[in-house]
Amino acid sequence: MIVRVRFAPSPTGYLHVGGLRTALYNYLFARHHGGKMILRIEDTDRTRLVEGAQENLIKSLEWAGINFDEGPHIGGDFGPYIQSERFDLYKKYGMELIESGHAYYAFDTPEEIDAMREKQKSTGDFKYQRDLMKNSLNLTTEETKKQIEEGHPYVIRMKVPHEQEIVFQDIIRGEVKVIGKEVDDQVLLKSDGFPTYHLANVVDDHLMQITHVIRGEEWLPSTPKHTLLYRAFGWDVPEFAHLPLLLNKDKSKLSKRQGDVAVEDYVAKGFFKDAFINFIALLGWNPTGDREIYSFDELIEFFNLEKVNKAGAVFDLEKLTWVNAQYLRTKSMDELADYIIPYLESQNQNYINRDFLKQVIDLFKERIENMLDLYETTNYMFAKPTEFDLEALKKNWKEETTEIMPKYLEFLKTQSDWTHSPLYEATKIFCEEQNFKIKFIVNPLRIMITGSSKGAGMFETMELLGKKECIDRIEYFWANISLK
Ligand code: GLU
DSSP: OEEEEEEOOOSSSSSSSHHHHHHHHHHHHHHHHOOEEEOOOOOOOOGOOTTTTHHHHHHHHHHOOOOOBTTTTTOOOOOOOOOGGGGHHHHHHHHHHHHHSOOOOOOOOOHHHHHHHHTGEEEGGOOOOOOSSSTTTOOOOOOHHHHHHHHHOOEEOOOOOOOEEEEEEEEETTEEEEGGSSSSSOOOOOOOBBBBBBHHHHHHHHHTTOOOEEEEEGGGGHHHHHHHHHHHTOOOEEEEEEEEEEETTSSSBGGGGGGGOOOHHHHHHTOOOOHHHHHHHSOOSSSSOOOOOHHHHHHHHHHHHHHHHHOOOEOOHHHHHHHHHHHEEEHHHHHHHHHHHHHHHHHHHOOHHHHHHHHHHHHTTTTSSTHHHHHHHHHHHHHSOOOOOOOHHHHHHOOOOHHHHHHHHHHHOOOOSSSSHHHHHHHHHHHHHHTTTTTTHHHHHHHHHHSEEEEEOHHHHHHHHHHHHHHHHHHHHHOEEEEE
């Protein structure tokens, strides 16, 4: 059997991080088993359509490195892959269920449905009461025919066997059992002839020969309905795996209110693709339990649906930031420069030149967690500081400093070797001769040169900035900034 899985999003605007996790698990599973990965667009709910949403979804999936073997953008033997292009099919299958007695016509008006709903209000749960309503189970064949001929609107509902126990296997959750009377007589075809998600989803999964349905836990309550539909059609039931919910830190369902949920927001925030995928892959699964960093190939190699957790997975931004920092530290200066240069250019930031930028990155890569923090932390490397942390400077300013600092400046001017280590050694000797602690030189010096009291190693920073630039900056400070 060749494994065939699908990612079946509804194009409602953007790729949700939960959607990315679902797509990724399908992809890892397909690649692990040498199977096929299919993209199907589930756009049966025409009221929720958003312009450009499909393109946007595909763009985000491509960014993530999730490649499809079949789909609307590449074609395949089982198309069309967009449900709105398959409407005739669903109608045909809906009618087949009427004929086999697994579905029926229902002619209730919206008002009648509302009244029924109202009566059930106290139970908190709404089910279509087929024995009491106007449908082809209660009308004679002639009456039904007449209703249709007279043009009364109708829907087609599934006839759920109330006494039957519906059992299916879930790879993650084991056996799931539901009794028929707990399941609503789901509408399969709406009065405008459009299918509901349930009918279209089952018909397509069958026709597209999907072997494993891997989707979010929120679809678990739909699975008994789907199981019944497969049986009613006489089709094989695919294997199911319902992935754990994604949660906010407070364990509520991941929501926009507590942070970003669109993949594109994380791209814009400067998270690396490989770090983000690594992080997303571990939301509900960990291949070994003692590692957090895996390459894409390792994720494919280790992927095992049976090891996915049942419990919800917390989307922890701090962990994502940590994972991102781990990736940052292993990337080459060229990769990091390639990543950040387009961003700096789009912001009109002067980075001097690529080589200089690479050296700055090298100096700071252990100190930042996200490349977008680079410029903010290091802007003094690219332009003279305009603001100085005088509070911090004064803390390290001794009475003697006023006298020693100009001497040190003159001493610096005589230095021919401006690499960091000799510069440090020379400074050490200078301080010893002056009988002055080196920190009382270095700390004020840092603020004069960079404006800030924090940064990378001072002498490394000076080496990179170059002699002339450092001397210029100290002289500027000396001439223009008052410590009073
Ligand atoms: N269209 C559904 C969604 O938006 C697909 C659910 C499924 O995979 O069956 O997530």
